[in-house]
Amino acid sequence: MEKAIDTCEQSGVAKEMFEKLDMFINSFEIDTNGTRRKGDLIRILHRAQQIFGYLPEEVQIHVARKLNVHHSEVSGVISFYNYFTTEPRGKHNISVCMGTACFVKGADKILEEFEKELGIKAGQVTEDMEFSINIVRCIGACGLAPVVTIGEKVFGRLKPGGDVKKILDQYRSEVAE
Amino acid sequence: MKLEKIESFDALKERFEAVRHLLGSRVEGGDPNKQYEREVLVCGGTGCVSSDSFKIIENLRLEIDACGLSTKVQVLKTGCFGFCEKGPIVLIQPDNVFYVQVTPDDAADIVRQHLVGNGRVVRLLYEEPLLKKKIEKSRDIPFYKKQIRIALRNCGVINPENILEYIAADGFQALGKCLKELTGPQVIDFMKKSGLRGRGGGGFPTGLKWEAAARFASEEKFIICNADEGDPGAFMDRSILEGDPCSVLEAMTIAGYAIGASVGYVYIRAEYPLAIQRLEIAIEQARQIGMLGKNIMNSGFDFDIELKFGAGAFVCGEETALIQSIEGCRGEPTTKPPFPAESGLWKVPTCVNNVETLANIPAIFTRGLDWFTSIGTDKSKGTKVFALAGKINNVGLVEVPMGTTLREIIYDIGGGIRGGREFKAVQTGGPSGGCITKENLDTPITYENLTAIGSMMGSGGMIVMDDSDCMVNISKFYLEFTLEESCGKCTPCRIGNKRLHEMLTAITEGKADKDIMQRLSALGETIKKTSLCGLGQSSPNPVLSTMKFFKDEYLEHIIDHKCRAGVCKNLMQYVIISDKCVGCTACARNCPQNCISGKVKQPHVIDQTKCIKCGICYQKCKFGAIEIR
Numbered sequence: 001m002e003k004a005i006d007t008c009e010q011s012g013v014a015k016e017m018f019e020k021l022d023m024f025i026n027s028f029e030i031d032t033n034g035t036r037r038k039g040d041l042i043r044i045l046h047r048a049q050q051i052f053g054y055l056p057e058e059v060q061i062h063v064a065r066k067l068n069v070h071h072s073e074v075s076g077v078i079s080f081y082n083y084f085t086t087e088p089r090g091k092h093n094i095s096v097c098m099g100t101a102c103f104v105k106g107a108d109k110i111l112e113e114f115e116k117e118l119g120i121k122a123g124q125v126t127e128d129m130e131f132s133i134n135i136v137r138c139i140g141a142c143g144l145a146p147v148v149t150i151g152e153k154v155f156g157r158l159k160p161g162g163d164v165k166k167i168l169d170q171y172r173s174e175v176a177e
Numbered sequence: 178m179k180l181e182k183i184e185s186f187d188a189l190k191e192r193f194e195a196v197r198h199l200l201g202s203r204v205e206g207g208d209p210n211k212q213y214e215r216e217v218l219v220c221g222g223t224g225c226v227s228s229d230s231f232k233i234i235e236n237l238r239l240e241i242d243a244c245g246l247s248t249k250v251q252v253l254k255t256g257c258f259g260f261c262e263k264g265p266i267v268l269i270q271p272d273n274v275f276y277v278q279v280t281p282d283d284a285a286d287i288v289r290q291h292l293v294g295n296g297r298v299v300r301l302l303y304e305e306p307l308l309k310k311k312i313e314k315s316r317d318i319p320f321y322k323k324q325i326r327i328a329l330r331n332c333g334v335i336n337p338e339n340i341l342e343y344i345a346a347d348g349f350q351a352l353g354k355c356l357k358e359l360t361g362p363q364v365i366d367f368m369k370k371s372g373l374r375g376r377g378g379g380g381f382p383t384g385l386k387w388e389a390a391a392r393f394a395s396e397e398k399f400i401i402c403n404a405d406e407g408d409p410g411a412f413m414d415r416s417i418l419e420g421d422p423c424s425v426l427e428a429m430t431i432a433g434y435a436i437g438a439s440v441g442y443v444y445i446r447a448e449y450p451l452a453i454q455r456l457e458i459a460i461e462q463a464r465q466i467g468m469l470g471k472n473i474m475n476s477g478f479d480f481d482i483e484l485k486f487g488a489g490a491f492v493c494g495e496e497t498a499l500i501q502s503i504e505g506c507r508g509e510p511t512t513k514p515p516f517p518a519e520s521g522l523w524k525v526p527t528c529v530n531n532v533e534t535l536a537n538i539p540a541i542f543t544r545g546l547d548w549f550t551s552i553g554t555d556k557s558k559g560t561k562v563f564a565l566a567g568k569i570n571n572v573g574l575v576e577v578p579m580g581t582t583l584r585e586i587i588y589d590i591g592g593g594i595r596g597g598r599e600f601k602a603v604q605t606g607g608p609s610g611g612c613i614t615k616e617n618l619d620t621p622i623t624y625e626n627l628t629a630i631g632s633m634m635g636s637g638g639m640i641v642m643d644d645s646d647c648m649v650n651i652s653k654f655y656l657e658f659t660l661e662e663s664c665g666k667c668t669p670c671r672i673g674n675k676r677l678h679e680m681l682t683a684i685t686e687g688k689a690d691k692d693i694m695q696r697l698s699a700l701g702e703t704i705k706k707t708s709l710c711g712l713g714q715s716s717p718n719p720v721l722s723t724m725k726f727f728k729d730e731y732l733e734h735i736i737d738h739k740c741r742a743g744v745c746k747n748l749m750q751y752v753i754i755s756d757k758c759v760g761c762t763a764c765a766r767n768c769p770q771n772c773i774s775g776k777v778k779q780p781h782v783i784d785q786t787k788c789i790k791c792g793i794c795y796q797k798c799k800f801g802a803i804e805i806r
């Protein structure tokens with residue numbers, strides 16, 4: 001997982017990240033005066049979030065300049081879409097599905113347990129930056145409801161009163177090692 | 178894998194003959210030239226993958242090698258079989274033996290007992306829940322019996338990462354035929370005659386939509402495949418893209434030919450990484466064999482497809498918002514007219530079709546109009562895929578002919594209500610739809626019938642609810658969703674829904690006035706009439722429909738401050754019945770609030786002022802001494 005930018009500025013990691021992003025943007029050969037120059041914006045923001053972990057202002061401004069659009073247009077797009085975040089997320093981002101299938105199978109109780117175990121609310125990060133929780137709407141694994149994803153891993157058919165703690169312990173022991 | 182380019186329709190037919198053995202053991206009758214004696218098909222859909230199906234594949238391969246069977250048996254990853262409830266699923270062909278809930282550790286038994294010993298691993302066979310009888314063959318399982326698979330025809334049959342298997346399953350024959358034998362207007366005419374209607378929600382006839390886009394002259398036009406699948410609880414589009422991506426590509430190319438477009442976009446949710454990966458592979462392979470690109474099958478027609486990604490906004494499923502999103506803007510809907518067919522993406526004629534709609538198209542061309550129009554009802558032709566979820570025994574994807582009744586879907590295919598509880602309602606059409614109750618279980622499913630009973634077809638999400646679900650709470654849940662997803666462009670949707678939600682919250686907290694139901698319906702109707710896009714226009718539907726069918730339940734909340742399902746926390750109390758309490762202390766030890774007191778072997782008491790109604794004590798008491806009031 002990528003670290004927050006300010007902590008890596010000194011190490012030159014940030015520079016590397018920006019270079020990576022530029023390589024991606026340049027591959028589109030965007031006509032910066034054309035009317036369609038924003039057509040690849042969302043794809044670029046996806047890549048940027050993958051590289052940086054989130055979309056802080058300096059990244060937004062950088063992307064805006066590369067596409068020759070105003071910063072407000074970029075931040076407007078970011079604030080519209082749930083997938084984009086301007087705050088860093090935890091090393092393990094826990095996405096709790098609150099789609100209908102999961103909801104009727106008690107996803108709200110699962111969410112409550114995660115919040116209680118970690119002492120944070122959905123949308124927040126733990127102080128040590130290890131865990132964050134966010135809510136998603138249906139990842140299409142409704143057959144396994146209620147469903148939670150951590151990174152790429154999917155946990156399904158969760159039951160309140162035990163499963164949540166077990167999952168967290170797996171990741172916590174990783175931290176301890 | 179290097180793939181050879183197919184230069185003409187005749188060459189495609191030759192290639193079909195050359196590769197049809199690939200599906201030898203998997204289709205009825207089988208091909209004598211099949212390469213392997215047996216094939217082991219393992220579900221590679223999102224659901225089963227998260228239950229370790231890749232590890233199952235790995236173990237099966239290791240075991241097969243160890244038994245020296247690798248030249249005789251092939252293990253394959255396929256798309257979703259639909260029976261997600263029982264996943265991971267392993268199907269052995271040509272025996273048609275269907276193993277359910279397989280774990281990586283079961284690989285050894287499957288190989289040794291079945292593949293080597295020619296026996297069956299009985300414990301992994303599906304058990305019919307009523308008769309407690311094991312069923313061996315997938316075609317005998319009730320879940321599959323009433324289904325007809327058109328859109329899902331290749332899911333769970335072919336390897337979605339090998340385009341040659343798609344060719345072996347009649348792939349690109351429809352495209353070849355259109356390019357060689359039909360003109361654009363003839364293709365459109367054929368689509369109109371098929372009676373196919375959009376599966377993305379609206380039910381608009383696909384042929385008419387193509388005709389409209391073809392009518393407007395323009396040098397540039399676009400085809401868009403709507404793979405945003407926003408309805409939470411619907412997952413058919415994902416399964417099609419994961420299990421049979423090529424059929425969607427083929428249909429988009431046909432649509433492009435019909436309306437005169439040479440570029441297509443698939444707008445797909447970023448939440449579907451596996452579908453994205455399979456699409457990328459399919460597009461790359463289609464380019465290699467010349468089914469995408471310049472001069473397809475030497476017809477002079479050029480067409481190529483690119484992916485565009487969503488970023489978690491439900492409203493972007495609405496076609497005008499989707500177009501805004503592809504243009505790199507906030508996904509806010511625009512007024513219609515002008516319709517996309519006239520002025521869509523980058524202001525040129527654009528045709529937006531749903532994934533499932535598209536997946537039907539190649540099959541209609543290869544199997545013919547007579548076949549397709551014989552399925553379904555007068556005005557709703559063909560099949561519809563539904564995602565069955567909620568309190569039902571067989572969660573999964575089912576494809577049934579239009580005109581099937583809800584009862585057949587829920588009881589015959591779905592296996593009835595989980596835990597033997599009582600059916601209460603089924604919600605169709607997601608956040609835009611409504612509830613259907615017991616009284617309407619025998620209504621044949623068609624676009625018109627569902628609208629007439631106050632719900633809608635929608636994209637095909639079907640959430641089954643039982644007597645432990647509170648209808649007020651469910652409609653509140655949908656409104657929360659709408660509130661979060663409203664783009665905020667127009668006032669009735671942005672503010673009206675907020676007020677609706679506040680009123681519902683008041684009801685669930687026992688703080689509502691007696692006349693609140695009148696106000697709810699008045700405001701709901703206003704929002705429906707005055708919102709700009711389909712999201713706002715349909716957002717009050719869940720509330721209005723539950724108020725209509727479950728009026729008593731609303732009144733109980735409002736007047737008696739009671740929630741019969743025991744869901745609305747503010748309206749209930751956990752109480753210990755002192756006669757039944759033996760003083761085992763189990764509840765007190767587990768109460769997170771430490772609000773249960775009492776001496777050992779003496780009746781306990783709950784301090785209602787501190788109780789947070791978590792229900793843990795209720796679960797922990799083995800003596801039935803705790804009651805919900």
Ligand SMILES: Cc1cc2nc3c(=O)[nH]c(=O)nc-3n(C[C@H](O)[C@H](O)[C@H](O)COP(=O)(O)O)c2cc1C
Pocket residue numbers: 374375376377378379380381383386403404405406407408491492493494495496497529530531532534535636710711712
């Ligand atoms: C709020 C809203 C959300 C929608 N979401 C989807 C969706 O996720 N997928 C989809 O195919 N159509 C969706 N639609 C319908 C599309 O606007 C459009 O009618 C459809 O993609 C057309 O394809 P079809 O004719 O093949 O059904 C949505 C409509 C509205 C109003």
Ligand code: SF4
Pocket residue numbers: 492509510662663664665666667668670671708709710711712713714
């Ligand atoms: S109805 Fe709602 S979602 Fe649709 S345009 Fe208006 S505010 Fe946006």
Ligand code: SF4
Pocket residue numbers: 753757758759760761762763764765780781797798799800801802803
């Ligand atoms: S768990 Fe039941 S029997 Fe035991 S003390 Fe609590 S109420 Fe009494």
Ligand code: FES
Pocket residue numbers: 097098099100101102103137138139140141142143145147409410411
């Ligand atoms: S509702 Fe949770 S995965 Fe679909």
